[in-house]
Amino acid sequence: MRLSRYFLPTMKETPAEAQVPSHRLMLRAGLVRQTAAGIYAWLPLGHRVLRNIEEIIRDEQAKAGALEMLMPTLQLADLWKSTGRYDAYGKEMLRFHDRHDREMIYGPTNELMITDIFRSAVHSYRDLPRTLYHIQWKFRDEVRPRFGVLRGREFLMKDGYSFDLDFASAKKSYDAMYASYLRTFRRMGLRAIAARAESGAIGGELSHEFLVLADTGESRVFYDAALDTLDVESTSPAQMQALYAATDDMHGKLPCDVPADRLVKSGALEVGHIFYFGDHYSKLLGANVMGPDGESIPILSGSYGIGVSRMVGAIIEASHDEAGIVWPEAVAPFQVGLINLKTGDEACDGQAEDLLSKLTAQGVETLYDDRDERPGAKFAGMDLIGLPWQLVVGPRGLARGVVEMKNRRTGERQELSPESAMARLSG
Numbered sequence: 095m096r097l098s099r100y101f102l103p104t105m106k107e108t109p110a111e112a113q114v115p116s117h118r119l120m121l122r123a124g125l126v127r128q129t130a131a132g133i134y135a136w137l138p139l140g141h142r143v144l145r146n147i148e149e150i151i152r153d154e155q156a157k158a159g160a161l162e163m164l165m166p167t168l169q170l171a172d173l174w175k176s177t178g179r180y181d182a183y184g185k186e187m188l189r190f191h192d193r194h195d196r197e198m199i200y201g202p203t204n205e206l207m208i209t210d211i212f213r214s215a216v217h218s219y220r221d222l223p224r225t226l227y228h229i230q231w232k233f234r235d236e237v238r239p240r241f242g243v244l245r246g247r248e249f250l251m252k253d254g255y256s257f258d259l260d261f262a263s264a265k266k267s268y269d270a271m272y273a274s275y276l277r278t279f280r281r282m283g284l285r286a287i288a289a290r291a292e293s294g295a296i297g298g299e300l301s302h303e304f305l306v307l308a309d310t311g312e313s314r315v316f317y318d319a320a321l322d323t324l325d326v327e328s329t330s331p332a333q334m335q336a337l338y339a340a341t342d343d344m345h346g347k348l349p350c351d352v353p354a355d356r357l358v359k360s361g362a363l364e365v366g367h368i369f370y371f372g373d374h375y376s377k378l379l380g381a382n383v384m385g386p387d388g389e390s391i392p393i394l395s396g397s398y399g400i401g402v403s404r405m406v407g408a409i410i411e412a413s414h415d416e417a418g419i420v421w422p423e424a425v426a427p428f429q430v431g432l433i434n435l436k437t438g439d440e441a442c443d444g445q446a447e448d449l450l451s452k453l454t455a456q457g458v459e460t461l462y463d464d465r466d467e468r469p470g471a472k473f474a475g476m477d478l479i480g481l482p483w484q485l486v487v488g489p490r491g492l493a494r495g496v497v498e499m500k501n502r503r504t505g506e507r508q509e510l511s512p513e514s515a516m517a518r519l520s521g
């Protein structure tokens with residue numbers, strides 16, 4: 095991709111309204127534009143990151159056996175009214191009428207809709223267990239939308255729902271998602287702590303929040319330092335859940351026997367939240383199945399959310415420096431930023447074009463700064479947008495047969511022949 099034909103409106107100045115690094119950097123690096131309070135347009139670069147995050151989620155959900163579907167953003171108010179949730183939800187829910195004067199809402203969540211769909215299709219215990227999810231925009235009219243996409247009004251969520259016959263099976267579904275979430279965040283280059291959380295308005299017996307450690311987070315988390323070195327792959331969810339971790343609203347309510355020198359306290363950002371709520375919604379909507387002995391059994395459910403758009407901000411909170419964003423490779427919008435220090439120079443143009451076409455052919459996503467700009471502006475721009483690798487083509491290097499390769503995270507630079515650089519980046 096050539097920057098001269100891309101849409102990347104970066105800013106040099108720090109936007110006054112942005113209070114946290116991720117918000118500042120997302121605006122400055124041209125990832126998003128605010129179109130109304132708490133509502134954002136995703137520009138091409140930001141959209142690529144959002145899609146990369148979605149793909150990691152999809153892949154891990156499939157591995158955990160969850161099935162993807164897509165429910166609409168708009169819902170009839172009827173189900174919400176019949177269950178009392180219409181009044182309970184309050185002003186966060188956006189309500190309106192269609193032309194036939196039917197009351198509608200923009201979905202803040204989908205428990206009622208999925209339970210309604212599921213109960214109308216599943217009548218036997220033989221069709222359980224199932225876990226279904228979708229990735230869809232939500233609207234919550236937050237009192238104080240702030241920190242950019244971290245607390246928006248319209249935001250993208252992955253929300254999943256499990257349906258089981260008995261508690262043992264429901265706990266298995268819950269634990270499968272618990273483990274899957276830890277893997278998902280790790281693949282995004284993050285370390286997330288799963289903390290016992292308040293189960294909130296819905297009630298329920300089990301709930302965990304997944305928190306990314308960041309000084310600027312809205313929450314605080316207290317946890318056993320043993321979690322810092324835990325291997326997700328070789329530890330069972332039950333073993334992990336036995337180690338102490340709690341958000342500030344739960345710390346103090348839960349028994350904590352972690353010795354003071356092992357209790358870590360950190361700022362944190364909630365990126366995921368899972369609940370087991372048992373037969374709560376099944377009872378509200380009459381979602382029962384016929385059991386093995388012909389008896390009618392209420393389905394047991396859990397819900398599993400990830401703030402997909404919030405993730406973009408959370409990753410930046412966890413991974414940036416003074417110069418800009420430092421994308422983990424797995425979510426980076428492009429892997430390589432190719433800089434031509436002397437656009438218009440025959441040798442530089444030729445070498446850069448050659449690298450661009452070869453990298454692209456190898457499937458290495460490359461953004462080529464081919465603009466007629468000063469080198470300083472090109473370097474600063476590449477650092478700001480934070481692609482993992484920079485490849486610099488300049489007249490002095492080319493005279494010696496080398497290009498410069500820079501690792502954005504470590505700042506390490508190396509001079510290599512274009513062929514070796516190619517091999518390193520596509521290896």
Ligand code: ATP
Pocket residue numbers: 203234236243244245246247249251364365366367399400401402403404
């Ligand atoms: P919070 O405590 O941050 O308000 P919540 O408990 O209301 O979140 P859930 O209903 O569990 O959130 O939603 C699942 C996930 O959706 C959250 O873990 C979070 O990552 C994301 N999320 C919730 N509200 C917002 C928002 N206003 N903007 C962006 N993401 C959000």
Ligand code: MG
Pocket residue numbers: 303364367
């Ligand atoms: Mg929460």
